[in-house]
Amino acid sequence: MSTKTASQHSIVLGVSGGIAAYKAAELVRLLTDRGHQVQVVMTDSAQRFVGPLTFASLTGRKVITNLFGETDSEIRDSSIEHIDVAQRSDLLLVAPATADILAKFAHGIADDFLTTMHLAYTGPVVVAPAMNTNMWRHPATQSNVAQLAARGVTIVEPDAGDLACGMVGPGRLADLEQIVETAEGALEGRTRTDDLASETVLITAGPTQEAIDPVRFIANRSSGRMGYALAREARERGARVVLVSGPVALTPPNGCEVIPVETAEQMHRAVLERLSESTIFAAVAAVADYRPRAAAPTKLKKHGEPPPLELEPTPDILLEVGRLKGGRIVIGFAAETNDVLENARAKLAAKNCDLIVANPVGSDTSDTGFGSSLNQGWLVDSTGEATELPSMSKREMSARILDKVVHLRKAVESSRSSR
Ligand code: PMT
Numbered sequence: 001m002s003t004k005t006a007s008q009h010s011i012v013l014g015v016s017g018g019i020a021a022y023k024a025a026e027l028v029r030l031l032t033d034r035g036h037q038v039q040v041v042m043t044d045s046a047q048r049f050v051g052p053l054t055f056a057s058l059t060g061r062k063v064i065t066n067l068f069g070e071t072d073s074e075i076r077d078s079s080i081e082h083i084d085v086a087q088r089s090d091l092l093l094v095a096p097a098t099a100d101i102l103a104k105f106a107h108g109i110a111d112d113f114l115t116t117m118h119l120a121y122t123g124p125v126v127v128a129p130a131m132n133t134n135m136w137r138h139p140a141t142q143s144n145v146a147q148l149a150a151r152g153v154t155i156v157e158p159d160a161g162d163l164a165c166g167m168v169g170p171g172r173l174a175d176l177e178q179i180v181e182t183a184e185g186a187l188e189g190r191t192r193t194d195d196l197a198s199e200t201v202l203i204t205a206g207p208t209q210e211a212i213d214p215v216r217f218i219a220n221r222s223s224g225r226m227g228y229a230l231a232r233e234a235r236e237r238g239a240r241v242v243l244v245s246g247p248v249a250l251t252p253p254n255g256c257e258v259i260p261v262e263t264a265e266q267m268h269r270a271v272l273e274r275l276s277e278s279t280i281f282a283a284v285a286a287v288a289d290y291r292p293r294a295a296a297p298t299k300l301k302k303h304g305e306p307p308p309l310e311l312e313p314t315p316d317i318l319l320e321v322g323r324l325k326g327g328r329i330v331i332g333f334a335a336e337t338n339d340v341l342e343n344a345r346a347k348l349a350a351k352n353c354d355l356i357v358a359n360p361v362g363s364d365t366s367d368t369g370f371g372s373s374l375n376q377g378w379l380v381d382s383t384g385e386a387t388e389l390p391s392m393s394k395r396e397m398s399a400r401i402l403d404k405v406v407h408l409r410k411a412v413e414s415s416r417s418s419r
Contacts, residue, residue, distance in 0.1 A: 017045025224248030322352030
């Protein structure tokens with residue numbers, strides 16, 4: 001499966017020495033899969049955790065490990081290499097970034113290739129810290145991070161969770177897809193805005209699971225990536241975010257309140273409980289339309305005829321929110337295998353949405369939609385007008401959806417004030 005995007009960039013990936021250094025190999029794969037050229041630079045301590053050969057094999061390029069080469073000619077070449085690499089690349093990304101590298105960047109120390117290149121570099125810089133919780137929380141680290149952020153460096157905040165050192169708390173390297181999305185945002189010059197600061201966004205994401213018996217269920221291929229990307233984008237644009245999530249294997253975005261659910265019934269209940277505080281509702285979840293009428297109390301045994309599976313409809317959450325809409329902006333999604341726009345427009349009208357994201361799904365579009373990090377389709381508004389969304393990351397698509405929401409909000413406010 002190819003996931004290449006149109007815009008290819010040259011990225012220097014700095015790997016510094018922490019237990020998360022091994023995750024940089026997967027990061028290289030994600031970046032190269034998306035068409036970027038990656039030059040890996042490793043610090044001395046990073047090489048104690050992973051060998052340069054791993055990155056050389058993945059990128060097909062020599063990994064830079066030294067400020068000075070071994071031989072005379074290497075020394076002559078290497079002395080200007082950091083300037084040359086700095087001039088040739090579109091982005092400097094450091095993942096994982098240790099407390100040490102953050103301190104060196106903050107204070108302009110240049111004692112190896114990575115730190116020297118950092119000083120010679122004038123393009124965008126993104127750092128993804130990973131370290132022990134106490135080191136991350138230490139005032140020295142926090143002050144270094146604040147200095148870097150004030151200087152325009154983008155920080156991909158570490159996730160909270162179980163750390164390799166046995167502690168629990170913030171310090172784990174952020175989700176790799178979040179790092180890629182942030183890096184691509186920096187490459188596209190996307191600047192942070194707070195244009196959703198007055199909004200509370202309620203989002204459903206992921207699949208639902210409807211029990212057949214205690215061990216089996218009906219579900220679907222939704223990974224939750226689209227809903228989580230929308231949550232992350234809304235949060236970074238200043239919104240308060242409540243994410244009602246079916247069972248997924250994703251790290252929740254920082255700063256979002258997550259309500260885990262399993263079934264359509266639970267998702268329905270959670271949405272109705274939190275609806276009154278929301279100003280925007282986005283139904284991204286792939287909710288089961290039907291569930292077994294009664295789940296068997298014990299595991300079904302294989303003997304004789306297969307047992308009949310009688311189904312009943314689940315509550316249609318989006319339909320109900322559309323009825324209770326009030327002043328909120330309601331966004332639906334439509335996963336369609338055929339007549340995509342026609343079906344999406346019908347759903348938009350039937351469920352009283354302001355916007356619907358129509359995404360083609362099925363074997364022809366296996367690179368996008370369910371499970372993929374990419375999506376494509378159309379953004380249809382209540383006049384029926386459709387804007388094409390070509391294949392792009394789910395984060396980028398989320399940004400396009402929320403741009404439209406901001407536009408709708410402004411249109412409502414200006415029509416109110418002109419009355
Ligand atoms: O999770 P990913 O792997 O990232 O994949 C993303 C996605 C393909 C799941 C997503 O982009 C998407 O299309 N979500 C909606 C899928 C879907 O179930 O569409 P639908 O046409 O069946 O439903 C239409 C709308 O009604 C959806 O907004 C759905 O959330 C909502 N609905 C449907 C049934 C139901 N009982 N309650 C609902 O709220």
